[in-house]
Amino acid sequence: MPAKTAVRILSVAIAIAGMILPAAAQSPDAAGGKATANRLQLLEDREEIRQLLVDYGRTLDQRDFQAFAGLFSKDGEYVMGGGMGAVKGPAAISKSMEDVFRRNPTNLREPNFHLFANETIQIRGDEATALSKGCFVVPDESNKPVIVMLATYTDDLIRENGRWKIKKRVVHGDIPGPPASK
Numbered sequence: 314m315p316a317k318t319a320v321r322i323l324s325v326a327i328a329i330a331g332m333i334l335p336a337a338a339q340s341p342d343a344a345g346g347k348a349t350a351n352r353l354q355l356l357e358d359r360e361e362i363r364q365l366l367v368d369y370g371r372t373l374d375q376r377d378f379q380a381f382a383g384l385f386s387k388d389g390e391y392v393m394g395g396g397m398g399a400v401k402g403p404a405a406i407s408k409s410m411e412d413v414f415r416r417n418p419t420n421l422r423e424p425n426f427h428l429f430a431n432e433t434i435q436i437r438g439d440e441a442t443a444l445s446k447g448c449f450v451v452p453d454e455s456n457k458p459v460i461v462m463l464a465t466y467t468d469d470l471i472r473e474n475g476r477w478k479i480k481k482r483v484v485h486g487d488i489p490g491p492p493a494s495k
Contacts, residue, residue: 358436361477362470366445369479370427376414382407386471386478394464394486422451439472440480446487463488 365384372381382403385391391406392399393413400409432445449462469481 355436358441358472358477359434362434362436362441362443363432365470365477365479366429366432366443366466366468369482370429370447373410373414374426376411378407378411378414381410384479385482386473386480389479390481391479392481392483394484395489425449425451441468441470441477443468443470460488462486 368384369381372378372384385403385406387403388401389403389406390399390401391409393409397413400406427447427449429445429447432443434441434443443466445466445468447464447466448460449464450458451461453459463486465485465487467483467485468479470477471480472478
């Protein structure tokens, strides 16, 4: 084979390799790509659930009971601590929380806010469970922060219309707040 022909063949081979190899290096095989996509979805789901747990406190702190109720699924259930009962459905949850905040004098001390921590989240497809801690902080008479309530939250979560929602939240009062006035 003449040297000129060999050089052309080698040049074409290098050019083809230059086009194929970078694409192959950037495109994982189907199994590896699926595993990566699954891990990414799990991380995105976990982060969306964390945000949902934070939004629970944020909406209460803003006294936005409509947005609070929107965190629950259409058949969501909220089981309040301290023997205050359970309510089902976003409309009932909104009304119930508005009543709770209106009746409890501790909620009127401002500024007040919820803090959350120590969440563990287990995801199984379109369902998940979460366990977390939270506290409610208000100022005392000398404007120093006081933790009024410490709670443990157990949650059943569901993906509804592509978004994570609370299907059932049970509040366990670890250190309950003062009883609500009637």
